Amino acid sequence: xxxxxxxxxxxxxAAVGDCGTCIQFxxxxxxxxxxxxxxTEDEAELxxxxxxxxxxxxxxxxxxxxxxxxxxxxxxxEICKNIILAGVKSVTILDNGVVTDEDSCSQFxxxxxxxxxxxxxxxxxxxxxxxxxxxxxADSEDVADKPDTFFGDFDVICATECPVEQLIRIxxxxxxxxxxxxxxxxxxxxxxxxxxxxxxxYAEEVTVHNIASIQDCxxxxxxxxxxxxxxxxxxxxxTFVPLQDVLDVDWSSETYIKRLxxxxxxxxxxxxxxxxxxxxxxxxxxxKRQEDIKELCSIRNEVLAKLEVPVDKVPDELFSHVFAxxxxxxxxxxxxxxxxxxxxxxxxxxxxxxxxxxxxxxxxGFVDCIGH
Amino acid sequence: xxxSIAGVFEENLKSAxxxxxxxxVGAGGIGCELLKNLVLSGFKDIEIIDLDTIDVSNLNxxxxxxxxxxxxxxxxxxxxxALTFNPxxxxxxxxxxxxxxxxxxxxFKRFALVMNALDNRAARNHVNRMCLAADVPLVESGxxxxxxxxxxxxxxxxxxYECQPKAAQKTFPGCTIRNTPSEPIHCIVWAKHLFNQLFxxxxxxxxxxxxxxxxxxxxxxxxxxxxxxxxxxxxERVSTRSWSQSCKYEPEKLFHKLFHDDIKYLLSMDNLWxxxxxxxxxxxxxxxxxxxxxxxxxxxxxxxxxxxxxxAECAQIFAxxxxxxxxxxxxxxxxxxxxxxxxxxxxxxxxxSCANIRAYIFGISQKTRFDVKSMAGxxxxxxxxxxxxxxxxVVLHAFNxxxxxxxxxxxxxxxxxxxxxxxxxxxxxxxxPPNPKCYVCSPKPQVTLCVDVNSMTVKDLEEQxxxxxxxxxxxxxxxxxxxxxxxxxxxGETTENNLKKLEELGIxxxxxxxxxxxxxNYELSITIVQRLVPKDGPDFDVVADSSQLKPxxxxxxxxxxxxxxxQDDDLLEVVEEQNPNFTTADSKKRKTAGETDDGISKKQKTxxxxxxxxxxx
Ligand SMILES: [Zn+2]
Numbered sequence: 006x007x008x009x010x011x012x013x014x015x016x017x018x019a020a021v022g023d024c025g026t027c028i029q030f031x032x033x034x035x036x037x038x039x040x041x042x043x044x045t046e047d048e049a050e051l052x053x054x055x056x057x058x059x060x061x062x063x064x065x066x067x068x069x070x071x072x073x074x075x076x077x078x079x080x081x082x083e084i085c086k087n088i089i090l091a092g093v094k095s096v097t098i099l100d101n102g103v104v105t106d107e108d109s110c111s112q113f114x115x116x117x118x119x120x121x122x123x124x125x126x127x128x129x130x131x132x133x134x135x136x137x138x139x140x141x142x143a144d145s146e147d148v149a150d151k152p153d154t155f156f157g158d159f160d161v162i163c164a165t166e167c168p169v170e171q172l173i174r175i176x177x178x179x180x181x182x183x184x185x186x187x188x189x190x191x192x193x194x195x196x197x198x199x200x201x202x203x204x205x206x207y208a209e210e211v212t213v214h215n216i217a218s219i220q221d222c223x224x225x226x227x228x229x230x231x232x233x234x235x236x237x238x239x240x241x242x243x244t245f246v247p248l249q250d251v252l253d254v255d256w257s258s259e260t261y262i263k264r265l266x267x268x269x270x271x272x273x274x275x276x277x278x279x280x281x282x283x284x285x286x287x288x289x290x291x292x293k294r295q296e297d298i299k300e301l302c303s304i305r306n307e308v309l310a311k312l313e314v315p316v317d318k319v320p321d322e323l324f325s326h327v328f329a330x331x332x333x334x335x336x337x338x339x340x341x342x343x344x345x346x347x348x349x350x351x352x353x354x355x356x357x358x359x360x361x362x363x364x365x366x367x368x369x370g371f372v373d374c375i376g377h
Numbered sequence: 378x379x380x381s382i383a384g385v386f387e388e389n390l391k392s393a394x395x396x397x398x399x400x401x402v403g404a405g406g407i408g409c410e411l412l413k414n415l416v417l418s419g420f421k422d423i424e425i426i427d428l429d430t431i432d433v434s435n436l437n438x439x440x441x442x443x444x445x446x447x448x449x450x451x452x453x454x455x456x457x458x459a460l461t462f463n464p465x466x467x468x469x470x471x472x473x474x475x476x477x478x479x480x481x482x483x484x485f486k487r488f489a490l491v492m493n494a495l496d497n498r499a500a501r502n503h504v505n506r507m508c509l510a511a512d513v514p515l516v517e518s519g520x521x522x523x524x525x526x527x528x529x530x531x532x533x534x535x536x537x538y539e540c541q542p543k544a545a546q547k548t549f550p551g552c553t554i555r556n557t558p559s560e561p562i563h564c565i566v567w568a569k570h571l572f573n574q575l576f577x578x579x580x581x582x583x584x585x586x587x588x589x590x591x592x593x594x595x596x597x598x599x600x601x602x603x604x605x606x607x608x609x610x611x612x613e614r615v616s617t618r619s620w621s622q623s624c625k626y627e628p629e630k631l632f633h634k635l636f637h638d639d640i641k642y643l644l645s646m647d648n649l650w651x652x653x654x655x656x657x658x659x660x661x662x663x664x665x666x667x668x669x670x671x672x673x674x675x676x677x678x679x680x681x682x683x684x685x686x687x688x689a690e691c692a693q694i695f696a697x698x699x700x701x702x703x704x705x706x707x708x709x710x711x712x713x714x715x716x717x718x719x720x721x722x723x724x725x726x727x728x729x730s731c732a733n734i735r736a737y738i739f740g741i742s743q744k745t746r747f748d749v750k751s752m753a754g755x756x757x758x759x760x761x762x763x764x765x766x767x768x769x770x771v772v773l774h775a776f777n778x779x780x781x782x783x784x785x786x787x788x789x790x791x792x793x794x795x796x797x798x799x800x801x802x803x804x805x806x807x808x809x810p811p812n813p814k815c816y817v818c819s820p821k822p823q824v825t826l827c828v829d830v831n832s833m834t835v836k837d838l839e840e841q842x843x844x845x846x847x848x849x850x851x852x853x854x855x856x857x858x859x860x861x862x863x864x865x866x867x868x869g870e871t872t873e874n875n876l877k878k879l880e881e882l883g884i885x886x887x888x889x890x891x892x893x894x895x896x897x898n899y900e901l902s903i904t905i906v907q908r909l910v911p912k913d914g915p916d917f918d919v920v921a922d923s924s925q926l927k928p929x930x931x932x933x934x935x936x937x938x939x940x941x942x943x944q945d946d947d948l949l950e951v952v953e954e955q956n957p958n959f960t961t962a963d964s965k966k967r968k969t970a971g972e973t974d975d976g977i978s979k980k981q982k983t984x985x986x987x988x989x990x991x992x993x994x
Binding site for chain 1: 378379381382383384385387410413414417418433434436437438440443444461462463464522523680682683747751756758759760761762763765766768769770771772773776785787789794795798799800801802803804
């Protein structure tokens, strides 16, 4: 495949991709409206090291985005930290719970002397200190009491610590209002993330080796061609499914029964833990460790039987790793989630469609596409 | 804190975390995240050391620091902030260099575990040796952009940090820089050399004027050369520095010499331009003021850094920065000189404008000041999320180590995109065993030094070979068989040897030097191979595996422009796919080893990587 390239790859209009799909080569800037508000010198200085990674345009998109964070325990605190540092426009922290002793395992935004106080409000001051250029607000109401209209003010909603019924509801609202939806949780050392960007357009840089012509500046020009690896920005589209579809997967269907042997335990462990949360009204509690392990075993049996998946897919040993929210797991899963939010907002690079799991027994973090 | 709440951890982990004494080396991007995870997990006895102070460009990720902390000690502020997460932890902060002799083997032996969160290879090498000597497990980690890596180093069980040779600093042939640049980086290197020629340390290897000895120009160009040198008299023989001083650094004159006369001279070497686009000399009074590639340029951008400058603008910036640098330079004491610093406005303006003018002359695409800064300053981009993820993995490794579960501490990679097996956080399948020929951790470490014993001095041996290349701190050197003391780490004992050539002290082809670094508890045998210094080649080669000793091209090359790198975020040997200069024979292999599929066979291959550090004096 040969085609001439002008001096700047952004001027390329279209080309045919290798596998017959039409890839549009366009300028990233032209893809979505250009934000004319420029970064200040202060912002450029503060964000220097990340602008060198994701570019000025991504930074401009970040600073326009309004984010709602539902739940601010350990993983919530990590996501909150990462997106505030990245320089979004605003973060609203919504949590009606109170700071507990258990929070000290990973919730570093709420000071230790705030036990018993509202968790969102207790986290506000430290969250704000992370970056004075971001508007941070706390909301101590219950997400269940929030009307659907409340969510319309945000570009991104990321929910943690919610019962699955609430996740499904928020996801539904996000679909109606075209809001980017994320949810994730950490249980002990284990964690998952889910992403629903509905129909998401994004730019991806690919390296193409092409013949670049060189301008001649003087004299009877000899045109000298040289082969240049150039980075071109391609526009792509990804389609997502709602969380409900992920939960409705029929593991006895032909497609999924084939996938089952290769499927890690993590998805099923997540199902067991979300069921535990809905049924018991709390996450597995260190104080009732033995009791809750028993309960987890029985819920596992019930959930997996319903899914027609062998019970040994989620071995008992896993349950010793699911208590409290442990700081290293929050850092890992919260880091991955925040980076996905940044990617989605800046419409750059391929998002993880649609689940990410961290399995601490193997130190492995992987992406899985479930429910499509 | 996880460990202090009953029922969170299993019992053995709980007590191990509560009692273990741990050391964190570095309080930067990974260090801040690490310290947070450690105190929240319930570690109570932590020491942290960092020499650095806080800079504004750290604040987008080093979240224990805020604006009011700029200029303060990283270790001290990190300690204060982390204590607010867990007021019951005991954290000792050192604002110091880990390579200082105060932190000897006995210092390291006090810890159950050491975690590196460093940003440079020299310190990593040093801590590696200290942990080997003290036999303390070390968790090494690093990030670069979206990439990251965590690795356990345990004496006798795993590879050490120096088991595999690391890519050497990339250098460019002198004639590419001086005569025939073809990429923006060539112009940037040239501009940095020019800075040093005019205001910095005078290094004859950094000449910026046309190189008449270019082998490509030879033959046929002789007449042209003669004419040119006749026309110019002996201008070429005067150093750039004295010539500039004689014309008082007047920007217009400098410009005319650098971007007109020297270019004309290059044009006269017509063999060079038979297959190349010839350069275009520029005249000060007649400079294009159109901006190249302005379609890509953000016209309304207020950030000057991000704009492409026209050549007329470049010339103006060149002139302004020249004047300012001249004043800075002249205000220094006698022999003192400026040191190029990417964060110094004038120094950076000077390099950005000169590099762009030269690029224009040679028909090379131009770069914004922002991009020139990345390349000239060798800046590794860094973000909070990558550091957070990597620090999380480090602490999971720490948990395993404290439970004596070392077999679960395989090297883990963080990838920018999922692998073909959809993994984003990718563990290797097995631990990498030590390299039996490693010149650091093998039972009898040895290397071969190829050098001209008649030209290298004892001082060069100490500074360039032992300290700079082999990363020793305070080496003692004895000539084996004769027992002559060549270098003593005791101040003043061997000063009289400094200027002697190796040969004068009886060091000849086949000699063996016994080197002992007391601080690192590291003994090394160096076998000398006599070799004349090749033209445009390094002054010496250090070869780790002598069986591989045969003349061949050094394929290892690495990051960015020459000059110290600014990896203020804990770069390990990770491959930055976005940065073509990063791909090295070696790091590619390391990357393959990261893909777990057919681990072993690929990993075996990495074992025969030879060599190699090349040095220049
Ligand atoms: Zn080794």
